[in-house]
Amino acid sequence: MPNPKRKMSKSRRDKRRTHYKATVPSLSTCSNCGEMKLAHRACPSCGYYNERSMFIPKS
Amino acid sequence: MRHNVKGRKLGRTASHKSALLNSLTTSLLKHKRIRTTEAKAKEARTFIEKLITKAKKNDLHVKRQVMALIHDKDVVKELFSEIIPKIGERPGGYTRVIKLGNRSGDAAAMAILELVDYNDVVNKKAEEQQEKKKIKTKEKDDKKAAGVVEDANIIEEKSEKNGK
Numbered sequence: 001m002p003n004p005k006r007k008m009s010k011s012r013r014d015k016r017r018t019h020y021k022a023t024v025p026s027l028s029t030c031s032n033c034g035e036m037k038l039a040h041r042a043c044p045s046c047g048y049y050n051e052r053s054m055f056i057p058k059s
Numbered sequence: 060m061r062h063n064v065k066g067r068k069l070g071r072t073a074s075h076k077s078a079l080l081n082s083l084t085t086s087l088l089k090h091k092r093i094r095t096t097e098a099k100a101k102e103a104r105t106f107i108e109k110l111i112t113k114a115k116k117n118d119l120h121v122k123r124q125v126m127a128l129i130h131d132k133d134v135v136k137e138l139f140s141e142i143i144p145k146i147g148e149r150p151g152g153y154t155r156v157i158k159l160g161n162r163s164g165d166a167a168a169m170a171i172l173e174l175v176d177y178n179d180v181v182n183k184k185a186e187e188q189q190e191k192k193k194i195k196t197k198e199k200d201d202k203k204a205a206g207v208v209e210d211a212n213i214i215e216e217k218s219e220k221n222g223k
Contacts (some may be wrong), residue, residue, distance in 0.1 A: 007150055038160050053180045055159075
């Protein structure tokens, strides 16, 4: 079996990893309560979606 | 390649999946709105819509076909005696999926699946909005008639200012 001739240096390894990034979720403000919410999802704090109450939050 | 292959496997065998869809359907018809994962909600949606469309025919053969899928006699009774009349003339689109975000624990995308005609909040709002629209269009028509006169006045004022 063919194998790597040399160990990958820390520098090379870390350079490759510079492109591993976390993405920011696309948040918007709820039109009912003003809290941050995910796009196209019901607001977790007030239960509103599309300006209608979809469920009543537990708290 | 999975070209033109419809539906989700949901990580189950075919029999396990059909059993799941039957039980989801039973729960939805019983409780009118259920909370489940997004994938299950979307898969159950197609299943339920087809079933309800079929059930609208409301004859003995259809009743037997529905009984073969839903193993709860009370639910079947309710479907034919209450749900079908309530749905009435609606041409499909009996259900609604509302996304809720991810579940803590396994980060599964959750959703609410509900029967459209049983959501009182939305139905009230929709009626209100329709009334509002009617009023708005009336106001617009009135304004259009009044707006022509107003514009004429503004032009006159401007010309006076320029003259000074």
